[in-house]
Amino acid sequence: MTVEPAEIVAETALDREWLTSLYKEFHRRPELSGAEEWTAGRIADELDRFSDWEVTTGIGGHGITAVLRNGEGPTVLFRSDFDGLPVAENTGVDYASTHAQLDAQGQRVPTMHACGHDAHTSSALGALSIIDASREKWQGTVIFLFQPAEEASIGAHGMVTDGLRSIVPRPDVCLGQHVVPGPSGQVYTAPGPVLTSSTTIEITLFGRGAHASMPHRAVDPVVLAASVVMKLQTVVSRELPPGKFAVITVASVEAGKANNVIPDSARLALSCRFYEESVRTRAVDAIKRIVRSEAAAAGCEREPEFRFLGLLAATDNDSTAYAVVRPHFDRFFGEQSQEMEPWTASEDFSVIPRAFNAPYLFWTVGITPLKQWRRAEAADRLDIDIPTNHNPGFLPDLSTLPVTTQAAALAILGCLTHQWPEAPAGWSPDTGAEATDIDAAAVRRAKVETSQAD
Template structure:
């Protein structure tokens, strides 16, 4: 597989035979970066993507899937079908960078409050990587055979975008993929590409717990069952689940991310709410810890004399991202050729993703890899000073900003990944061997309860 480079139509720096205009890449990226939109409200972003897709005359474009989801399909002879996903929603974060293309955009959130928005997780970069890879693939059709599905997904940050597209009939709108791919930018040395088989991102379980007490005048605490005290004791007791019930060689995070109780300084409220964000790589351990959380919370309520049991609402559940060994082996050898020393092993990342919902719905193997976007001078200086955790902005930080030089790296990685998978045959399940389309079913209540299929909620 030949090298892939980005250039301003420089005939000596073409992309496997297809020219990649770096000026277009940067300017279009800046457009996306200036005006990020929140999950399920990505109307202008989707319109901008659709406008770019007008460049591709032979791709079959479908819009409005599960909200603002978009697919573009290019059939180019016999061969496997490879799906590549890019997400495009932003976050309610006020950007604090000093670039001239920083976001000054704001938008009404789900509660009707106007909030600043930012591409603090790099979804604008993901979008450009896929659009750029499409140009490479479109211009090199004489060198590969098969079908490519470019999928632009909304609402990843809300953890509902992938399921929304599946539930809206994605399987009837595109050929069934044999393999699914995605990439994500991270804080790391600019241009470095990280890959690994197995679990690379955690599952996510978000739980809202309501603790019920008995309200009273603040001067008469003996007449109450104080949910504020109950919440405080519960928060502290929950810290023992990981420290005392999880084996030291296994990974688990249980974070109490918010505590809400009371509105006045002279009123003991009758309830309190705590919200938990829990992360695991192992599903059996996840279930064990959720059981432990319920036990601890109920026991604390009983110890306070609460007359009503706490309630548990699971508002966000995602499975771990578990890369296929077969897909990893197929792609890594070509990444090593394309990126040389910059193709390295990926350390497991404790964030979570809804991308695996797509390949799991189609019964296809998959892989997600990461690309470092921190300017090298900034990374090296922080590394030398031992201040990587302090000086380097991570995803979701208001200072998170990709080095523009990594845009062609993202395109190159996406194109190499797709081309790698097009060059080999993939075994399909027997019941789908002769089907060009696959019709996945929407998750049942039992699926949701067991987290066998991931759905809903904000991460």
């Protein structure tokens, strides 16, 4: 490549009206994990506008890849996700979602792009348009991967197990990005761990049911669940060394259906986040010990059940990928290119590069209107006044869309200038690293449960 990536991006026309219109279209109609049929079709329609791209649809459900081979050079993969959440939108914009779908339990729920996946998808298509229009200025192979079901933590794994490694060439490096609360247009990158690992645990407590007027005849799982929830609050504060990061959130407690019946079981759903595997192991051991001890103390005759629905590894950015991409961000965005602080959320993005034994870089982009951010910052109310991802008020500022688009294009073009190491000896599509130890049955079940969504 003889032309600097920053020059290519600056000189290549971006149809901002098309980009904004596309984003609003995705925003109006979010679809739940595994049920993104319309969204996938709409992405495929846009890909049809570009010639010479090898497009494959229906990978792992609704996953899509688009490959452009443009001479000798590195192979770079850029991934974006496109599923929504069961959240009722409260942003007040004229393109707000009023869409609803059936969830896995068969209940009709409102849906919202409350995590910015609409921005990710439209920006990926925008970056693809830049890469396509500038093909005379670069050499190599570019892969755009559009992933479903990220929110269910099964989308990347589903694509890998459905033959992704045989569908696209092995990438030398993988890239991805995410929008986050922050001053609109700031781009954050860093080497090393930037997102936590995630362990999802479903715990079933077995008591003994009875009439609500006869609690002495029961082993009340509701009281037991309450005791377990409180005791679990001590894991981080008393079981783990100070300074070791961990989050253990009891996100759901379910028990009983009637006010005159003590149920015979209760279910807890835990979301746990860590940066270090040793901390995760210690915390999970403590969770098991506490739950079993509380059940025994309550007189339960049946052992609690633990179901691990998935384990996502921490997102740990490759130092070389960072060193390659960061200067291009600095050159193009100037002071808006910032060092990224570790984020406590988790992502299944790294499943893709791990499946190819490839290095990767994942960065974030701030999406909050500057006036709103500065006002909240001045009042020391950032945690209160700025909606976070998954909040009904989360909404990317439209001015962010060109930034996320340009960041994606810059990173891709920058990586095309670097000489990456060869694939590990003996690597083949059949011998890639195990993508994840997530319960494969959960992938199959999610596909079945969401197939009825409309």
